[in-house]
Amino acid sequence: MWSKKSFTTAGVCIAVGCVYGFANFLSGKYYLPGCNFAELRPQVVLPMFMGVLYGPVAGFVCGALGDMLGYTIGGKGPFFALHWSMANGLMGLIPGLARYVGARPVDAIAPFVRLLILLVLASGVPFAFSTGVEYGLGRVPFHEALFGFFLPIFITDTLWAFMLVPPMMRAAGLLISRIEMRTIQAVYYLLIVTVMATWLSSILITMREEIQVEELYTLGAVTLIVLIIGLAVSAVSSKKITAPVVTLTNVAHRVGEGDxxxxxxxxxxxxxxxxxxxxxxxxxxxxxxxxxxxxxxxxxxxTLRVRIDRKKQTADLEKITGSDYFKTLKQKAGNLRRRAGAEDS
Amino acid sequence: MDFCLNLWFFRAAFEGARFLLFGDPSIENRSLFGNQKMAHIISVHSFRGGTGKSNTSANLAALYAMDGLRVGVIDTDIQSPGIHVIFGLGEEDVAYSLNDYLWGRCTIEQTACDVSSVLQGASPGGAVYLIPSSVNAADIARVLHDGYDIDLLSDGFRDLIRALKLDILVIDTHPGLNEETLLSIAISNALLVVMRPDYQDYQGTGLTVEVARELDVPRMMILINKAPSTFDLEQIRRTVADTYNCPVAGAIPHSEEMMGLASHHIFAVRYANHPIVTELKQVAKALRS
Missing domain, CATH: 1.10.287 (Helix Hairpins)
Known part of the structure; x- marks a missing residue:
């Protein structure tokens, strides 16, 4: 039976899916240069985020449902491009694996790198599949499948995901700013924003001056590779800076516990x-x-230490032994002892 | 001189033969009263209250009785009696108390209560008699107000030993150093000074030891009681023995089991194989040797 929480999750996924579908409908009017299908879609982060937040099923439902809704609003019907809808679902499903591969919550460089890998896979694998279907069915030649479908989608979706998913996770409390994250984040956002700006400029220039789209997307792919290498380098250097601090903190914690x-x-x-x-x-x-x-x-x-005030002791002893009673008692005791000793011998 | 030497030789030969034939002759101890029974008088004292003095007295008495001896335990802590509780005696069980004897209402032997039943049959041939002090508030008030004839106490010890044919008389004293305490110490063959490893006990224990030394008590030992478990018992023994220049009969750690009995039973009977009882046996042996 579904719990109240499950109903809430499903409701949120469907609602966000609707937003995603409507945004697809709007962005579908403006295709990327040289494309008649791919467009600038910052909304791709919605199913990805739903996946991270609620899991792979939620991500899939949000992506697939939203995509079908977009076609429906556009008057093409929900099953207009089922393999593309499935690809959109997979795009939400893959980041949903975050909790299973240690990418949620993100509190250090290692889980952050795992999250970025999931986002790259979510932007690439599903659309490689749908583009493959297009090519396999003989609808488009390979050249167009690569430069008109796969690369434009892969590059732009990856950049949107890199730029928007981490801040959304931070807002949801799933990205915790420990020292490792603080160190890498400055470099990370600087790189992403720069690359995104360059990419969008390149698209605009291409649209105006009609540069060969192959050049644009090759440039995009190279930029993406450079970006990933840059991120990898910054991750390693951040780790080197922060690792000693993390070790120090761990040791300090243990010392605090008496170890x-x-x-x-x-x-x-x-x-x-x-x-x-x-x-x-x-x-x-x-x-x-x-x-x-x-x-x-x-x-x-x-260790026991016994301290005695000898001066006081002597004074107290004199008080007791100086009394008439004590002197008499001592004498009596002495007599008794002597008598006992004499009887014994 | 020669006669004395010969006498000593024959006596030694006799004791040796007796030991071979009948076993441990250590029951034969010297008594200040020099009577035919030759009972051993042991005073258990502490300068401050709360050291476990009464518990120690009761346990020592029980151990001696379990060893087949006839033991008397006398509660001279007239101002704050308590040892009767350990032996399971209530006010209604006491016909005459030590107070009655001191006020001439009865003989000393009439005050003795046979409490051997607390040993639960573990005393072949042994017996324990308790001479309790009165727990009646009016009696205690009268003692505090009027006092009593100390010499009667001394006579009482002697008469008690004779009447009950005691081998051992354990005197549970009143804390501090008043006249009856000094008397108990003075007539004892052995004095056990009980102390806790506590600053409150150090000065008073020192004074007690020095006073006992002045009274020429033949055997004096210290018992360290209720030592916290964090302490090194051997170190405590050494420190106390060196500080007071007095042998330490035993060092007993604080025990949850003993606290659990809440002075309602005799520990040595209930936990016969407990390490504390083993230590107490050593103390008992040391006091008689």
Missing amino acids: YSHVAELRTIGSRPDELGTMATVFSDMVRSVEKREEDLRQEVR
């Missing part, structure tokens, strides 16, 4: 000639002295 055994992990960081190296060395020294102080304290607690 000093991981301080040795800071030795490698301590050998760095920069500020992080200094920080690791200072932290290690600090932890070592805290550990020693704690051990000393523990030893102190375990």
